[in-house]
Amino acid sequence: MKKAVYPGTFDPVTNGHLDIIKRGSIIFDTLIVSVGRNPLKETLFSVKERMEMIRDHVREFKNVEVDCFDGMLVDYLKKQQTNIILRGIRTVSDFEYEFQRALTNRALSKEVETVFVMTSEQYSFLNSTLIREVVSLGGSVNQFVPPDVERRLKEKFKQMYRKNS
Numbered sequence: 001m002k003k004a005v006y007p008g009t010f011d012p013v014t015n016g017h018l019d020i021i022k023r024g025s026i027i028f029d030t031l032i033v034s035v036g037r038n039p040l041k042e043t044l045f046s047v048k049e050r051m052e053m054i055r056d057h058v059r060e061f062k063n064v065e066v067d068c069f070d071g072m073l074v075d076y077l078k079k080q081q082t083n084i085i086l087r088g089i090r091t092v093s094d095f096e097y098e099f100q101r102a103l104t105n106r107a108l109s110k111e112v113e114t115v116f117v118m119t120s121e122q123y124s125f126l127n128s129t130l131i132r133e134v135v136s137l138g139g140s141v142n143q144f145v146p147p148d149v150e151r152r153l154k155e156k157f158k159q160m161y162r163k164n165s
């Protein structure tokens with residue numbers, strides 16, 4: 001039984017992430033999509049909200065579970081009893097960053113393997129930061145995220161603007 005963990009910030013989940021989840025669910029017997037709680041990264045959505053948004057879109061994949069973790073990914077892998085990390089690659093610039101992370105994780109725990117999956121080209125330019133920025137400026141992101149994620153983004157910025165005005 002091959003089990004992998006797909007870790008990320010998912011702030012929020014995009015069609016690009018969902019594409020990687022779908023591909024991962026075909027490769028592995030079990031795929032755990034796990035939202036990282038990173039104290040160095042300020043996020044728009046809470047861990048609970050990010051998990052809810054992912055959960056709503058992975059119901060169709062019977063072998064995909066949604067979880068969260070804090071602390072070191074290598075420790076979380078041990079807890080999940082696997083040594084496989086799944087990550088998505090969009091562009092050449094992703095490669096360098098992902099390569100460093102994969103080697104760091106391997107240095108921290110030598111049995112860890114990172115498996116990279118290429119995104120579909122229509123999602124290759126997508127990232128959560130840009131999506132948050134477009135919505136914060138009043139733009140539409142309906143081709144990049146599921147409708148309920150766009151709705152939550154708009155609601156979040158509305159609340160923020162209300163609080164700050």
Ligand code: ADP
Nearest residue numbers: 007008009010016017020087088089119123126
């Ligand atoms: P992190 O902060 O861990 O990089 P992200 O949520 O930004 O978290 O990304 C998680 C993983 O998903 C990374 O491997 C990233 O390369 C991948 N990813 C992000 N956006 C896309 C996309 N549009 N297509 C494919 N993979 C993506």
